[in-house]
Amino acid sequence: MANRSILIVDDESAIREMIRIGLEMAGFKCMEAADAQDAYGQILDNRPDLILLDWMMPNTSGLELLRRLRRDDVSRNIPVIMLTAKDDEDNRIQGLDVGADDYVTKPFSSRELLARIKAVLRRSADPEDGDAVEVNGLVLDPVSHRVFADSKPIDMGPTEYKLLKFFMTHQERAYSRGQLLDQVWGSNVYVEERTVDVHIRRLRKALATDAQDYGMLIQTVRGTGYRFSAAGLD
Amino acid sequence: MANRSILIVDDESAIREMIRIGLEMAGFKCMEAADAQDAYGQILDNRPDLILLDWMMPNTSGLELLRRLRRDDVSRNIPVIMLTAKDDEDNRIQGLDVGADDYVTKPFSSRELLARIKAVLRRSADPEDGDAVEVNGLVLDPVSHRVFADSKPIDMGPTEYKLLKFFMTHQERAYSRGQLLDQVWGSNVYVEERTVDVHIRRLRKALATDAQDYGMLIQTVRGTGYRFSAAGLD
DNA sequence: AGTTGCTGTAACATAATCGTCACGAAAAAG
DNA sequence: CTTTTTCGTGACGATTATGTTACAGCAACT
Numbered sequence: 001m002a003n004r005s006i007l008i009v010d011d012e013s014a015i016r017e018m019i020r021i022g023l024e025m026a027g028f029k030c031m032e033a034a035d036a037q038d039a040y041g042q043i044l045d046n047r048p049d050l051i052l053l054d055w056m057m058p059n060t061s062g063l064e065l066l067r068r069l070r071r072d073d074v075s076r077n078i079p080v081i082m083l084t085a086k087d088d089e090d091n092r093i094q095g096l097d098v099g100a101d102d103y104v105t106k107p108f109s110s111r112e113l114l115a116r117i118k119a120v121l122r123r124s125a126d127p128e129d130g131d132a133v134e135v136n137g138l139v140l141d142p143v144s145h146r147v148f149a150d151s152k153p154i155d156m157g158p159t160e161y162k163l164l165k166f167f168m169t170h171q172e173r174a175y176s177r178g179q180l181l182d183q184v185w186g187s188n189v190y191v192e193e194r195t196v197d198v199h200i201r202r203l204r205k206a207l208a209t210d211a212q213d214y215g216m217l218i219q220t221v222r223g224t225g226y227r228f229s230a231a232g233l234d
Numbered sequence: 235m236a237n238r239s240i241l242i243v244d245d246e247s248a249i250r251e252m253i254r255i256g257l258e259m260a261g262f263k264c265m266e267a268a269d270a271q272d273a274y275g276q277i278l279d280n281r282p283d284l285i286l287l288d289w290m291m292p293n294t295s296g297l298e299l300l301r302r303l304r305r306d307d308v309s310r311n312i313p314v315i316m317l318t319a320k321d322d323e324d325n326r327i328q329g330l331d332v333g334a335d336d337y338v339t340k341p342f343s344s345r346e347l348l349a350r351i352k353a354v355l356r357r358s359a360d361p362e363d364g365d366a367v368e369v370n371g372l373v374l375d376p377v378s379h380r381v382f383a384d385s386k387p388i389d390m391g392p393t394e395y396k397l398l399k400f401f402m403t404h405q406e407r408a409y410s411r412g413q414l415l416d417q418v419w420g421s422n423v424y425v426e427e428r429t430v431d432v433h434i435r436r437l438r439k440a441l442a443t444d445a446q447d448y449g450m451l452i453q454t455v456r457g458t459g460y461r462f463s464a465a466g467l468d
Numbered sequence: 469a470g471t472t473g474c475t476g477t478a479a480c481a482t483a484a485t486c487g488t489c490a491c492g493a494a495a496a497a498g
Numbered sequence: 499c500t501t502t503t504t505c506g507t508g509a510c511g512a513t514t515a516t517g518t519t520a521c522a523g524c525a526a527c528t
Contacts (some may be wrong), residue, residue, distance in 0.1 A: 019479075157473080157474055157475080158474080158475095161473080165495095191475095191476065191477095192476070192477065192478095194476090194477075194478090195475085195476055195477070198475090198476075198477085199475090222484070222485080223485090
């Protein structure tokens, strides 16, 4: 576990302390937040690799915070483990629906918590993240979360960005609309397959600059789906 | 929805009927089972593409059936969507743990049910793969879904692609038009045998590059059908 | 409330592909 | 050499897949 950082969100400082000690012994770097407000700030500033989120908190509830995180592009991919009371089954479901990755019921052993954390981190390991990708003058920079065509910034919506990012990190391969929905939208979202076409169109349009039509990098594979290929520019 | 079959497992025939009607209107083929026993038999016999499983049933519970299915090699990969009562949250978690792919709470709209079904089916389908095949400079790559002649991409329709793929993975053997229809078109379509000729012709044309006429790899076997042979280039 | 930006869906437009036919050329049979 | 069968080929309307546009709902922000 190469020095991953974990944000602990709980209103009781005693609990935070306890968790922190266990995690630091296991080699994680820890941050703490006492409420949703504080947590949100730290998330934007420090980009933790994982968030432990207590469900019962004053002011904004954990649910609210989670919902906000999942809406936001910057934090969408940070895995969240909920901490819930034992008999709080209603909230567990709700939490999983909104996008929590797992839950642990209080009281829990640090051994159990560690196991869950490792499992979730393993799943979300994304080695591709961090480096900019470039194809023939089209650049996508995951850090600044922006796209450039011949050094000029290009504007697009969040979905188009994710779609392009997926394509640029998975070139020369045909994907069905279903696969794209799973990979880009997420596998537990219910959307018509034709929606993919519309976003492909929006992405192509965004990629069509005056100088070069980078939209041609996205090729349609009739009867199958789409493919991103550097050979598209000719 | 290409003729997928769905097994509806529920002890109340009224509910089964209701669901069935909705699904059949959407183009699915339906089967019904009133209890786990019946369901298990039908699953082994008919191999449905998906199972809608009511959680509350007399005798063997849905949970038991699901557990059995997941143990069994034959049924392990058939996706299952649970139907649960609204306040049955405990069971939902349990079901997902045992291996259900999704759950829908009663009462549900047929629109919601359809969306879930499509999403689940989408996931279990697709992933087209395999190694690239090569013959004398003609390359077919199933991953990118493309064909290259001496490294230059070749354009062709979906049917021609499938035809070529079949030929390249079944070389040196003569196939009748009927066999080709079964293998390439699918065994339950009715088209004229001469249609094969036309597609052979289109494929040959596509394979005729300036440098090399790869169309000659496809040989006609008079009175019988066609054969793909690497010896065709001379 | 009004505005803005983004989303998913439906509806329509366009383009690619399909299956069939008709006719002539090429083999095979007589 | 003539007849018969089989195949190659181009054209055509029908069908299907994809491109494109418009719109309504939603959330965030004024």
